[in-house]
Amino acid sequence: MLWVHWGAALNEGKQFGQRAPRREECLMTRIDPAVQQLLHTTTKREIKVPILTPRLELRPFRESDVDGIAQLLADQEATRFIGNVKSRQAAEESVRVMRDAFATRGWGTLAVVQRGKEGCVGYCGVRPLPHTAEIEVAFALQQRYWNQGYATEAAAASIDAAFNALRLRSIVATVYPDNKPSLRVLEKLGMRLESEVFGYWPMTIALLFRLDSAKWFERRNGQAALA
Numbered sequence: 107m108l109w110v111h112w113g114a115a116l117n118e119g120k121q122f123g124q125r126a127p128r129r130e131e132c133l134m135t136r137i138d139p140a141v142q143q144l145l146h147t148t149t150k151r152e153i154k155v156p157i158l159t160p161r162l163e164l165r166p167f168r169e170s171d172v173d174g175i176a177q178l179l180a181d182q183e184a185t186r187f188i189g190n191v192k193s194r195q196a197a198e199e200s201v202r203v204m205r206d207a208f209a210t211r212g213w214g215t216l217a218v219v220q221r222g223k224e225g226c227v228g229y230c231g232v233r234p235l236p237h238t239a240e241i242e243v244a245f246a247l248q249q250r251y252w253n254q255g256y257a258t259e260a261a262a263a264s265i266d267a268a269f270n271a272l273r274l275r276s277i278v279a280t281v282y283p284d285n286k287p288s289l290r291v292l293e294k295l296g297m298r299l300e301s302e303v304f305g306y307w308p309m310t311i312a313l314l315f316r317l318d319s320a321k322w323f324e325r326r327n328g329q330a331a332l333a
Contacts, residue, residue: 174226
């Protein structure tokens with residue numbers, strides 16, 4: 107994935123080109139005061155890093171992560187839904203943008219690393235969804251790490267950290283209808299389909315999913331009780 111959102115890692119720096127918003131999307135849903143505070147004030151809330159899962163470490167990007175992101179962006183299949191193949195120069199800019207955005211805001215897209223290893227295998231985290239007052243979860247992994255549950259593991263940890271640190275009411279995700287792997291991840295995360303939004307030509311329709319914090323904590327606490 108990233109699967110979630112064609113803007114992928116360079117979305118934050120407008121490097122992949124952003125989809126044009128339609129009126130319904132610009133007026134999207136209720137305004138979350140927490141999002142307003144995050145996006146429009148100098149108040150800084152920070153997600154504690156690294157975020158550790160049983161198999162992964164999510165940490166701020168380093169210059170040494172360019173190789174891993176370059177491998178991801180050079181793969182035609184891995185970039186099918188996130189803007190297609192990009193150059194090494196684009197990977198360098200992507201790493202810089204994601205690193206600087208996290209340093210400035212205290213939250214954002216993080217490098218995904220296998221625990222006990224050094225190489226970056228992709229990215230995952232929460233970031234502003236362009237043209238809206240929403241925060242989205244975004245993730246992408248090198249193809250050789252697909253079908254191992256890593257995307258769900260990383261996204262779940264990112265969502266949990268964001269809900270706890272940023273006090274959001276909800277988090278969204280955008281995905282193309284043909285992006286079956288990402289749809290499965292969103293289903294496992296408990297996200298619900300809310301609406302259709304404009305995609306990026308020639309894939310003109312994307313799907314908007316939402317996950318409410320109350321549902322997330324209810325689900326998480328229920329799973330803990332069964333453990």
